[in-house]
Amino acid sequence: MTALFNRTHAGQTALPAQFQEAMSALLEARFTMSLPVREHHGKDESPFGIIAPDAVAFVNSTDEVAAVIRLCGQHRVPVIPFGAGTSIEGHFLAPHGGISLDLSGMNAVIAVHAEDLTVTVQAGVLRKQLNEEIKHTGLFFPIDPGADASIGGMCATRASGTNAVRYQTMRENVLALTVVTPEGKIIQTGTRARKSSAGYDLTRVYVGSEGTLGIITEVTLRVFPQPEALSAAVCAFPTVASAVQTVIETIQMGVPIARVEFVDALSIRAINRHDKLDLAEMPTLFFEFHGSASGVAEQAETVQQIAAGNDGHRFEWATHPEDRKKLWNARHSAYFAALQLKPGCKAVVTDVCVPISRLAECVTATDADLQASSLPCPIVGHVGDGNFHVIILIDPHKPEEREEAEGINARIVERALAMEGTCTGEHGIGMHKKEFLRTEQGDDALDVMRAIKRALDPMNLLNPGKIFELD
Template sequence: MSAALSAAMAAAPAAGRAVPPAMLAALGDRLGARCSVALAVREQHGRDESPIDAPPPDCVVFAEATEEVAFVVALANEHAVPVIPYGAGSSLEGHLLAVQGGISLDLTRMNKILRVNAEDLTVTVQPGVTRNQLNAELRHAGLFFPIDPGADATLGGMAATRASGTNAVRYGTMRENVLGLQVVTASGETISTGSRARKSSAGYDLTRLMVGSEGTLGVISELSLRIYPLPEAVSAAVCFFPSIDAAVQTTIQIIQMGIPIARCELLDANSVRAVNKHDRLALREAPMLLMEFHGSAAGVAEQAQSVQEIAKEFGGEDFDWATTPEARTRLWAARHHAYLSALQMKPGCRCVTTDTCVPISRLAESIAESVREVEASGLPYFIVGHVGDGNFHLGYLIDPEIPAERETAEALSAQMVARALRLEGTCTGEHGIGLHKQGFLVDEAGEGAVAMMRSIKLGLDPRNIMNPGKIFTL
């Protein structure tokens, strides 16, 4: 466990701010059964996909409208009680853990698609809408939303964590695709940031401030997003390589040559072995690139030919193509199952997972050194990566009953992050900081920048009720 995480967890009991009886009564009067103190409900909302254990929140509130969110937050501010926004619960760095007690504010019932503006290629949604739900609705209009972090996350959670995913190499991340937000601030006031216009020079960019703030500055209650026409032609391919390095070198060449590939995903042999077992596939158990091409039929064919020629230079075998929607869906479903598939390879394990992102030219070096270190440690592991934009994830599978394994995994994680920073990269390409990476944020940004972040936090949330203890401690 990192020193920063240990400090945050050690301080948690003393800093706990329980929901007082008067506040619980007011919540019950307004929301009825949608304010729950049942232990099973609280425990469900007190854990995510991280290996971190923390006490559950004091209560869970299920909001169904912005007005209810504003009521809950204003009441919490009056009593100085923490509020932790909750979506799908799929975060990996302890974002939603109630380390100082308080309310878990579940937004999944705010799941309406409010407006589809096909002519402007924008959509307005509530925060509990999931990416799959949105794309099922948009498909009928020949449109789609490209940000795909793997899990069927809520769009509010994806904005709060500045999610990325498999399509980022072509379509960008949530940062580029959120046009405007409705946000409930720490005082309970509802504000709007941005608009549906594609650009603006009006004042501070509050939208970008909120995107990636991990619930520490306000609660997102509505989003306006960019959407895109479904491409005329889509084709996916898998290509196997003699080594991870060969697969990464291929990726580097693809990007440096400016080929507009839509997706370029790396799975190491361990990941392929896991998804074969989980999804009943028969893929060769070797390092693999899973790629997708979007565009016109002629453009897709040209992209694929260029990539195939590059792959051959590095020992890549002839492509296996998936041109039907069913075949592509099966391949991408297997990729998205990689995390859960890997967990099943070591029953009862927990996963310490780290993601870093480096300049594309340094990606091969970063992965190769990380692999050497984990191989020497003897811990089972797996690697997946959105390598088209220099981002990869390494999961260390540990026995939670053996503290030494957790210590080894945390040490390897720290070495991997230190390497990324040395190569002018970042400590997290998409998981966020949460609880787990607070010390790494200081290493990356510096004390001065983190002090400025604290000033912003205290200016917008002087009572420190919005998801306290995340990103940094006050």
């Protein structure tokens, strides 16, 4: 695993001259082999070094995507889709070379059907952009992975985030897709209808496929009415176990909480420094409640009583919009705040998800493991659905710290799998978690995945080297 941190694919490109000429004729200046541009598209927040493509193609339409894919098929050139560049598991790196297909220019909101609670967007639309463009309708798109990711990328990784405990994940909120197949054909999956029994559910085949089966170019999404009332709160706890137990009891009582985020004491220390706050440096929960004014008040009262029963204290409210924004900005900045705990560090970020009944046990055991480490390892998590993250901070120039980080990562995953959980709740597999997927799913299940890949992409040109090895 150590070698993967520093592997680089740069320097001279290996693309056929005829292919370069055809791409230049098709896209003109939007096809480039500039090394800085390539390196930008070959670096993410994963533990890997720069693994750059041979070229970058900036596309503006589904027809252009199809034309590029056909050219790549003719010349056997791999294609790696690129959205906002927020991956942390190596999803858009280029271990086999090829081109990075940048869809960021495909950023139009195509249609808003407010009466049906649906919107259709191009894949390059960013999450925050979408909400800004539809807020005048009284609707919003709730899936919030923290980063301002592209909608296409969120589909590809089956993203979720802070609101998943109430609004679920991308899997449940994508109604239809426009996809370019590895042959360069354009297909539609799904419709704007809320349900269908028509044939195979191809939409779900592509959601979570990490760009290995087709290129998503348009997405039809469910959206939701903006809640009448919102309220947020923060509450500190004496132990990790008491904080997580509060979450478990809240979910088991059926409280329709919108968000509940766990942040450990080390993360709170980093957030206080980064965001100039004075939160108690203890295991902490961030809450948000959506609904009617009376419903929000009832939810909050119930949760406050549950927290008190688990020794929660300093239950502080943020009812004004600016206070709520400040609170959630601090939660979303936890990753960047953590990086400041160890100047010059690189983060190895992992996530797992377990059944809610095993959450306290899993987080507590993980916390004990991290306390024995020489590395700073803050914990944050969308614990309302059993998902949490560990940010392992390493010196990238010290191989022993890299190895220690991978050991911690492996133990976290093994613990989650032993509790009937999963090796990743929302980050996806990419390049980094392929061996964990094999452990979780087994060889027979991976053979089924490989059969699907071979059937749809027999030349293995779409995002090769991700999720599993084909051969």
